[in-house]
Amino acid sequence: MIESHSPLYDAFKSVLNTIDTQRVQELLAYMNTEAINFNLFKNNAFIERKFPFDIIPRIVSHQEFTYLEKGIQQRIYALNLFLEDIYGAQKILKDGIIPSEFVFASKAYLPAFANTPVSKNIRVHISGIDLVKNSVGDGWVVLEDNLRVPSGVSYPLSLRILTRKVFPEFFEKLPIQSVHDYPKRLEAAMDYVNTGGINVILTPGRYNSAFYEHSYLAKQSGTVLATGDDLFVEKDKVYLKTYLGKKARVGAIYRRLDDDALDPVEFNADSLIGVPNITQAYRAGNIAPMNSIGNGIAHDKGIYYFVPAMIRYYMNEEPILQNAPTYLAFFEKDRNHILQNLRTLVIKDVAEAGGYGVVFGSKLSKNEREALKDAIIKEPRRFIAQEVIEFYDIECLTNEGTLSPRKADLRMFSIFSDDIFIWPCGLTRYAMDPSSYIVNSSQGGGFKDTWVLKESK
Numbered sequence: 001m002i003e004s005h006s007p008l009y010d011a012f013k014s015v016l017n018t019i020d021t022q023r024v025q026e027l028l029a030y031m032n033t034e035a036i037n038f039n040l041f042k043n044n045a046f047i048e049r050k051f052p053f054d055i056i057p058r059i060v061s062h063q064e065f066t067y068l069e070k071g072i073q074q075r076i077y078a079l080n081l082f083l084e085d086i087y088g089a090q091k092i093l094k095d096g097i098i099p100s101e102f103v104f105a106s107k108a109y110l111p112a113f114a115n116t117p118v119s120k121n122i123r124v125h126i127s128g129i130d131l132v133k134n135s136v137g138d139g140w141v142v143l144e145d146n147l148r149v150p151s152g153v154s155y156p157l158s159l160r161i162l163t164r165k166v167f168p169e170f171f172e173k174l175p176i177q178s179v180h181d182y183p184k185r186l187e188a189a190m191d192y193v194n195t196g197g198i199n200v201i202l203t204p205g206r207y208n209s210a211f212y213e214h215s216y217l218a219k220q221s222g223t224v225l226a227t228g229d230d231l232f233v234e235k236d237k238v239y240l241k242t243y244l245g246k247k248a249r250v251g252a253i254y255r256r257l258d259d260d261a262l263d264p265v266e267f268n269a270d271s272l273i274g275v276p277n278i279t280q281a282y283r284a285g286n287i288a289p290m291n292s293i294g295n296g297i298a299h300d301k302g303i304y305y306f307v308p309a310m311i312r313y314y315m316n317e318e319p320i321l322q323n324a325p326t327y328l329a330f331f332e333k334d335r336n337h338i339l340q341n342l343r344t345l346v347i348k349d350v351a352e353a354g355g356y357g358v359v360f361g362s363k364l365s366k367n368e369r370e371a372l373k374d375a376i377i378k379e380p381r382r383f384i385a386q387e388v389i390e391f392y393d394i395e396c397l398t399n400e401g402t403l404s405p406r407k408a409d410l411r412m413f414s415i416f417s418d419d420i421f422i423w424p425c426g427l428t429r430y431a432m433d434p435s436s437y438i439v440n441s442s443q444g445g446g447f448k449d450t451w452v453l454k455e456s457k
Contacts, residue, residue, distance in 0.1 A: 024055065027166045052446035053159055054396045056403075058410065058428040059174075062455045068140060069422040071321035072129050072412055074311060076420050079145060079298050081314040083123040087114050087294060097313050098306050102330055105381050106303075107351065108296030110259065112266075116283050118292050119193040120417075125290035126186075126254070128152060128411045128427075131321070132391035141324045141389060143409065145304055147295045149256050151210035152427035153413050154217055156449040157182060160425070163449065175454040177424040183220035185415050185423075190223065190252040192417040193288040197251030199223045200231070200240060204257045204273040214256050223254070233277040236284040252288045253278075259293055301350040301384050302328060325387040329380040338376060338385040342369050345385040347376075358438070360388070394448070396430055406430040410450060426450040 128150030203214040218225035327334035349357030393405030408430040428448040
């Protein structure tokens with residue numbers, strides 16, 4: 001992020017000061033017309049909710065983006081090699097880099113798909129890497145690797161298009177990189193792994209929290225948006241039901257639902273949103289699901305602990321980006337440290353996502369801490385702990401027109417086809433509560449655009 005003393009940030013602020021209230025309201029009206037939603041589920045109720053946004057972007061210099069780009073490319077490459085290995089020869093386990101029992105104990109590891117080849121040897125087609133910038137030491141750290149069905153790319157993309165329309169002077173005065181080719185890059189990545197047929201984005205439907213994104217990306221990329229009811233499997237091939245009773249072969253599916261909902265025959269028989277027998281088409285090499293089935297093992301917060309070791313093992317390189325300081329309760333030494341320092345740590349349930357299962361030890365009562373200790377002792381594989389990262393506050397514009405500092409992270413997106421493309425943008429999520437560290441969209445956080453600057457000439 002460009003800090004408040006930077007000339008570039010000052011240039012942005014000088015433009016911001018010229019903005020009139022009428023145009024702010026115009027942007028809000030555009031956003032409402034677009035129905036940019038990130039829906040929530042609370043107390044077993046579906047809440048259709050506008051995704052709160054802030055007009056002040058995060059600004060990332062070209063030099064800083066280049067550093068992040070190289071670090072994320074390195075990380076994604078190693079994670080893809082890990083997934084290929086773990087569903088193949090399992091050399092990293094045999095060489096003792098990761099304990100075998102740690103991997104096999106994960107519900108996200110799917111041994112039924114061992115030795116299933118994937119198109120072009122790519123398993124991590126779309127990723128969202130969550131980072132924060134540490135205010136101590138002035139460096140970026142990775143908080144999480146999202147390799148199953150990461151969402152969020154459509155929100156800054158939509159906001160960027162509307163902002164350019166309402167405030168063209170921003171883009172006349174600042175050298176901001178263009179972001180509009182993301183949908184076409186997504187389409188090209190689907191074409192790259194396509195096994196023969198059309199491309200489809202598979203959505204759980206309008207009640208999914210990120211349905212706006214599913215429909216938006218389908219429209220922008222020229223890809224068919226389909227639900228499970230629209231697809232069927234015949235002779236180990238996937239087809240789309242078309243009008244007049246016809247069918248169209250499907251070769252690549254950008255799936256936006258988790259493994260356990262994907263195939264009611266293979267996984268959860270109660271799933272009403274999947275495609276029966278699609279896993280058979282996958283095993284036969286007749287469909288390329290993006291991301292691949294079984295990626296959840298690399299999404300596991302416990303496996304996150306080992307990513308630096310993966311980079312050294314598979315690539316013989318030192319990690320460019322560091323993990324947050326993390327302790328694995330699975331290891332006795334780390335477990336003892338967690339139990340002795342519970343009050344100062346953040347505890348995470350490795351199987352949870354979206355900000356769920358995250359506990360700040362400092363917020364717990366004595367009884368709650370004792371109960372958590374008992375849970376960690378009973379199920380050590382289930383937990384990791386991290387030091388609290390004092391990440392940068394970012395200014396947000398309040399409804400009253402004043403600036404308020406908020407905690408924010410940055411989700412950066414990659415597309416893996418013939419190379420690993422890092423999108424020069426990102427989803428900056430911020431806490432609605434000024435005192436909170438929880439920024440996740442599913443926990444009610446808001447979002448900003450992320451402006452990556454061009455190289456200065």
